[in-house]
Structures are given as C-alpha cells and as structure tokens.
Amino acid sequence: MAGYLVKADSEGQPGPDTYNRTLSQGANLFARALHPHGGVLMFRAFVYNDNMNESDWKADRAKAAVEYFKDLDGQFDENVVVQIKYGPIDFQVREPTSPLFANLYQTNTAIELEVSQEYLGQQCHLVYLPPLWKTVLDFDLRVDHKPSMVRDIISGQRFNRTLGGWAAVVNVGTNRTWLGSHLAMSNLYAYGRLAWSPTDDSEQILKDWTRLTFGQNHHVIDTIADMSMASWPAYENYTGNLGIQTLTDILYTHYGPNPATQDNNGWGQWTRADHNSVGMDRTISNGTGYTGQYPEEVARLYESLETTPDDLVLWFHHVPWTHRLHSGLTVIQHFYNAHYAGSEAAHGFIKQWESLKGLIDRERYEAMRSRLVYQAGHSIVWRDAINNFYYNMTGIPDVVGRVGHHPWRIEAESMRLEGYQTYTVSPFEAASNTTAIITTSNSTTGTARTTIKAPSGVYDIGVNYYDLYGGQSKWTLSVGDKLVGQWLGDMEHQSLGHTPSIYLDGHSATRITFHGVVVRQGDQLKIVGEANGVEPAPVDYVVLLPPGVVD
Incomplete structure (x- = not known):
C-alpha cells in the first residue's frame, strides 16, 4: 500500500473543520504519520456546502474548491497530494476544467476522473469517456499567460512540484466483465494508458484495447471504435447539453431523467430554468463571479457570451430560451434537435453491433447487443422526458413538429x-x-x-x-x-x-x-x-x- 485517501468535510460529513482545524492541518495529520514509511496522503478537494440558498444569485457550488483550498496553497506537506475532480461539480456529462488546477502553485495535485459512469448511464449506456477527459487534460489554463495544460500541472511539471497524480472512481466488482459491460472496460484501460501517457489519442487507445479484447479483425476494430467514439456525444445530446449538466435525478438514483431535481434544493447543481430563461450566470459582471477564479485569459473567454463556446453556454450564462447560439439555433430548438439526434445515434449502435455477428463469440455478442437495445429504448425515454419537460415549461414549440407529436x-x-x-x-x-x-x-x-x-x-x-x-x-x-x-x-x-x-x-x-x-x-x-x-x-x-x- 502506497498511502491513504481521505475524504473530509464533504457532503455533510465530518472533517478537520469539525475540530476547528483547517483542511491542510487535517491532511498533514495523516501525512506526518505516513512520512516515516514513505507514504503518500491523497486528500480530496470534493468539499462544498450541501445546503446552499438558491435564492442567493451569488451562491455557487462550483466556486467551492477554490474558496476552500486556494488560501491553503503552500500549507500542505510534501507527501500530500490534493485530488481534484476534473470539473467543479460532480462528474457531469460536460463541465469546464476545475479552476483549482490553476490556483495551487505550491501544492501537489492530482486529477480525479470517473470510470464508473455514476451520472453517465451506469454502464447500461455505452459511453466511452476519454474524449470527455481530454477536454480537461488538454485544456490550457494560461496561468501567468504561459502554457499551462492540465496534464502538465498534475504531472508536477508546470509548477515544479515533487508529486502529481491521477485517480479514478472505479466500480470493479465480481462481474466477469469487471465493470458489468463488455465495452465499459475500455474506459478503465484508457484511464491507465492516459495516466502513463496523457497525450495519447483517445481513438488509438480504443483500437488498441479492442484488438487486445476482441482480436485482429479490422471490421470489428473499426466498428467498435466508431460506436464508442460517437457514444459520449450521443449521450450528451439525449441527456443534458449546452453545459446544463446531466439532467438526471440527483436526489435519487443518478440514472434516469428528472430535470426538476436540479433546482429548488441545497445541492447547488442548479439550472435556474424558468418560463423565460435558463442557465447559471457565473460571470463577474452580473453573476456568481466564478469566471474570476480562472487566470485572466480564460476568465475573459468565459465572461463574454460572445466568446463562450456553445457547449458550455448554460454553464456560464443565464440566457433566454430564444437566445441564438453561434450555430444560429435558439437554445430551446438546440435542446429539441440534440435530443432527437442523440437518440437516433443510440439506435444506430444496434445495427453497427449486429454487423459483427459471427465475428465475436456468441456470449459477448448477445450480452452487448441486449445492452445496446436497452440503451436505444432508454434514450427515447430520455429524449421525450427532457423535451416534454422544457416544452411544458416554455410553451415554445419544436419548429420541426416532433415534440409532443407521435402519430405511431x-x-x-x-x-x-x-x-x-x-x-x-x-x-x-x-x-x-x-x-x-x-x-x-x-x-x-x-x-x-x-x-x-x-x-x-x-x-x-x-x-x-x-x-x-x-x-x-x-x-x-x-x-x-x-x-x-x-x-x-x-x-x-x-x-x-x-x-x-x-x-x-x-x-x-x-x-x-x-x-x-x-x-x-x-x-x-x-x-x-x-x-x-x-x-x-x-x-x-x-x-x-x-x-x-x-x-
């Protein structure tokens, strides 16, 4: 055993604050006991107030990591590594890079990824995760106006740190596939590959895994690669897009659709959606001030509605449903279109997989086919639930006439x-x-x-x-x-x-x-x-x- 992982003062649980101590003092307590044995203490940065007041326009759970840890920079012992989730909320289908990576110059840091798909279909939906991880690993935070890729920060290279690291939440169990799905293991393999070589290409990693797992047939390798590379965009489309987060039930199973659960509670995963508008205003000028936690160049990018990319617009800005994106679509029409496109992509996975019949042993072929059939059906549940929820909220019809109309x-x-x-x-x-x-x-x-x-x-x-x-x-x-x-x-x-x-x-x-x-x-x-x-x-x-x- 190399050391310990500590989760403290998180989600209402006790920690150093319970005993009137700082987070760094709590981490160092363990680190000093480990030090004579060469041990490392991983200390999770997943600390936030779980009883926030939504009526406070400035309240923002996304700011918590920086607020709790930035002022402690330099106070952690050398065998402590602060373990930071890739985004500032909680393994959502898309989040911006956690700004905490740019705020700890004198502290060892690690990135925390999720293989277990808690919010991302729980292995019942095919979702190949490295393309999502890469949006963070390859992101340049431009600390002090210098190249500052996240992958170089967590390696210790950017700030000349003694330690760095990677961590993943993985649910390996007794299932013969380890993760419950014959294709989900590609995520665990890719996590290991990227931890050693973070510049590796997601698709090439996937093809290497497929070759090792299913053999040398080129059609098998190419088909699984095509499906898997399309899977995260498809899931994002039929769950939550434009940076609104995964619109699952955050109060119950974290699995199926229930967008209303995001708001009207203290958990801080708010969408602030109403009849007229949607999204969190995280700007300095009029919102929570979250954008100010980034270095100047990144803060300027996200502060402006004009320069914020469409795929994160609702993360950073509160806009009318009729706001036109860079694509030319309104926000609500993008929702409608994306959810239909995502479901159609999920249905396409079935035919792609069926083209492999006879090229893969029957047991794995049938097991994976049943999952893809289930996913296609559940993508319809997701598609209709999200579209109907927001159509009911806004009263704005789908210009194509699909939402609410099912002639068959x-x-x-x-x-x-x-x-x-x-x-x-x-x-x-x-x-x-x-x-x-x-x-x-x-x-x-x-x-x-x-x-x-x-x-x-x-x-x-x-x-x-x-x-x-x-x-x-x-x-x-x-x-x-x-x-x-x-x-x-x-x-x-x-x-x-x-x-x-x-x-x-x-x-x-x-x-x-x-x-x-x-x-x-x-x-x-x-x-x-x-x-x-x-x-x-x-x-x-x-x-x-x-x-x-x-x-």
Missing part, C-alpha cells in the same frame, strides 16, 4: 381496460402523455385492448413499460389471433446493473421491441399484464414503427 403511438390509457386502471406518473415527463396504466391490485391480471388503425403492413412493435425493483411482472403481446411475444419484468435480476427504482419514473421506464410483425388494419392488439410483488405490470404506450422510423 397508442397510449395505454386510450385502450379498453379490464383489470387495469390509469395512473398519473411522477415526474410527469417520465410517461408519454403523463399517464400509464397499472393493474387494479398487485396480485391481479390486467388486459388492455385496441383496434389497430394503422395501414396494413410489417411493423416493429415497441412496448414502453416500467420495470420496478421488488417485483417480476409478466406481459404478453398479441396481434389478431397470434402471440407476438412475452417478457418478464426482471431487470433487477438481469445483468444490466444500474441503480433500480421502486417507482414508475425515468429510471424504471424501458422498452421491448418485436421486429417484423405483420399487421392488418382492424386487427386487435392486446396486452395482458400479470402483476407481481410491488410491480403492478405498468404499461406506458405501444408504438407501431414503420421501417426506418425511430420513436
């Missing part, structure tokens, strides 16, 4: 129900048309019927339903007099592995799709759901998808 869907509550009843889902955006159906008790069977009005043809039929923790409902789907398929709500016992939910919400919402179903106009479509445990066989909607349609 059959809402479950519109069907003829026996043993089923309607249920208003919360948060409202986690259900199509805000409503689902559940069985009238947790020990009965429900039936939902409808007459198909769509033209006769061959369709993919998707059923959006909810798979809750604590029950294993059974469903069957039939069209006309033919059984199309049946399935079990046992996601918590399968190998997906994300944090489960006991509610009908964006975490438990999912989809199953049956391909190539022959449908005649006038056929009866029937779903039979058998409740089990706390899971009342919930159904949101059915969708008949013509070839090439994603909805």
Whole structure:
C-alpha cells in the first residue's frame, strides 16, 4: 500500500473543520504519520456546502474548491497530494476544467476522473469517456499567460512540484466483465494508458484495447471504435447539453431523467430554468463571479457570451430560451434537435453491433447487443422526458413538429381496460402523455385492448413499460389471433446493473421491441399484464414503427 485517501468535510460529513482545524492541518495529520514509511496522503478537494440558498444569485457550488483550498496553497506537506475532480461539480456529462488546477502553485495535485459512469448511464449506456477527459487534460489554463495544460500541472511539471497524480472512481466488482459491460472496460484501460501517457489519442487507445479484447479483425476494430467514439456525444445530446449538466435525478438514483431535481434544493447543481430563461450566470459582471477564479485569459473567454463556446453556454450564462447560439439555433430548438439526434445515434449502435455477428463469440455478442437495445429504448425515454419537460415549461414549440407529436403511438390509457386502471406518473415527463396504466391490485391480471388503425403492413412493435425493483411482472403481446411475444419484468435480476427504482419514473421506464410483425388494419392488439410483488405490470404506450422510423 502506497498511502491513504481521505475524504473530509464533504457532503455533510465530518472533517478537520469539525475540530476547528483547517483542511491542510487535517491532511498533514495523516501525512506526518505516513512520512516515516514513505507514504503518500491523497486528500480530496470534493468539499462544498450541501445546503446552499438558491435564492442567493451569488451562491455557487462550483466556486467551492477554490474558496476552500486556494488560501491553503503552500500549507500542505510534501507527501500530500490534493485530488481534484476534473470539473467543479460532480462528474457531469460536460463541465469546464476545475479552476483549482490553476490556483495551487505550491501544492501537489492530482486529477480525479470517473470510470464508473455514476451520472453517465451506469454502464447500461455505452459511453466511452476519454474524449470527455481530454477536454480537461488538454485544456490550457494560461496561468501567468504561459502554457499551462492540465496534464502538465498534475504531472508536477508546470509548477515544479515533487508529486502529481491521477485517480479514478472505479466500480470493479465480481462481474466477469469487471465493470458489468463488455465495452465499459475500455474506459478503465484508457484511464491507465492516459495516466502513463496523457497525450495519447483517445481513438488509438480504443483500437488498441479492442484488438487486445476482441482480436485482429479490422471490421470489428473499426466498428467498435466508431460506436464508442460517437457514444459520449450521443449521450450528451439525449441527456443534458449546452453545459446544463446531466439532467438526471440527483436526489435519487443518478440514472434516469428528472430535470426538476436540479433546482429548488441545497445541492447547488442548479439550472435556474424558468418560463423565460435558463442557465447559471457565473460571470463577474452580473453573476456568481466564478469566471474570476480562472487566470485572466480564460476568465475573459468565459465572461463574454460572445466568446463562450456553445457547449458550455448554460454553464456560464443565464440566457433566454430564444437566445441564438453561434450555430444560429435558439437554445430551446438546440435542446429539441440534440435530443432527437442523440437518440437516433443510440439506435444506430444496434445495427453497427449486429454487423459483427459471427465475428465475436456468441456470449459477448448477445450480452452487448441486449445492452445496446436497452440503451436505444432508454434514450427515447430520455429524449421525450427532457423535451416534454422544457416544452411544458416554455410553451415554445419544436419548429420541426416532433415534440409532443407521435402519430405511431397508442397510449395505454386510450385502450379498453379490464383489470387495469390509469395512473398519473411522477415526474410527469417520465410517461408519454403523463399517464400509464397499472393493474387494479398487485396480485391481479390486467388486459388492455385496441383496434389497430394503422395501414396494413410489417411493423416493429415497441412496448414502453416500467420495470420496478421488488417485483417480476409478466406481459404478453398479441396481434389478431397470434402471440407476438412475452417478457418478464426482471431487470433487477438481469445483468444490466444500474441503480433500480421502486417507482414508475425515468429510471424504471424501458422498452421491448418485436421486429417484423405483420399487421392488418382492424386487427386487435392486446396486452395482458400479470402483476407481481410491488410491480403492478405498468404499461406506458405501444408504438407501431414503420421501417426506418425511430420513436
């Protein structure tokens, strides 16, 4: 063992401040005990007030790291390394570089990355992370107007420090894949590679890993590289873009969509979204002053709305929904477009992976295909939840006419129900048309019927339903007099592995799709759901998808 990692005074937990001591005094207490043994003390900079007042326009959790640590520069012993998260909040889908890297001249620092995808799909969504990490590692903070790449600061090179380092939050477990997904291990491999050689190219690292993991076939290597390199932009698109953060449920599982949880609490991950405008004003001139924590050149870049890049505009500025980005789109239209584009990209991953059938052993092929199918379905949940939430908030329609219009869907509550009843889902955006159906008790069977009005043809039929923790409902789907398929709500016992939910919400919402179903106009479509445990066989909607349609 090389030393210890300490988390203190963070998220309401005790630390040096509890005993009227500074953070540096607390770190040095451990460091001095380790020093005779050559030990290193890693001290996390993840310290902030978790009970902030949102009504205070100047309050800003993002400022915490610099506020707590800057004045302690030079007071940490030489065998202490301050471990700094890549961004100032908490492993979001995109954050600016933490300004603390530019404020510790006389202190050893390390960067903290996340392999475990806590906010980024929890390995159930393919998200290759090095391109995200590179936005920070390669960022030039221009300290004292000199080249100051983050990678050179944490190595000790830029400020001539004795130590530097890398750290990653990793959830290696007993799963045979280590991380729960056959493609997620690329992130752990890439973390190790970058820690030794941070200038390495993300895609080349990925191809090296793929070659070591799946063999020498060029089509396999190129396909996995194409999918993986597109995965972070896709996830950013269908979750939270323009720097608004990952719009997940920060109060519950950190997994599915729930944008309302970002605001109206003390955690400080605010979006400050209302009917007219959105975003955190972090400027010196009118906001929290966060931009002033950066060196002059970087501060000037982010202080100006005109020079702030679109992908971080809502991180640094509070703007009207109708504000036009450098792209020419309004903020709200960018939201709509990005969420549709991200979901379409996730659906494309399935076909790319299917092109590898026979080139990868059956076990890994099938396991990864099931995850990609799940991700495609959950990307629709994300897409609709975020778009519906902000459409409801702003009243501004999608100029393309997609948001709120789903001509191929059959809402479950519109069907003829026996043993089923309607249920208003919360948060409202986690259900199509805000409503689902559940069985009238947790020990009965429900039936939902409808007459198909769509033209006769061959369709993919998707059923959006909810798979809750604590029950294993059974469903069957039939069209006309033919059984199309049946399935079990046992996601918590399968190998997906994300944090489960006991509610009908964006975490438990999912989809199953049956391909190539022959449908005649006038056929009866029937779903039979058998409740089990706390899971009342919930159904949101059915969708008949013509070839090439994603909805």
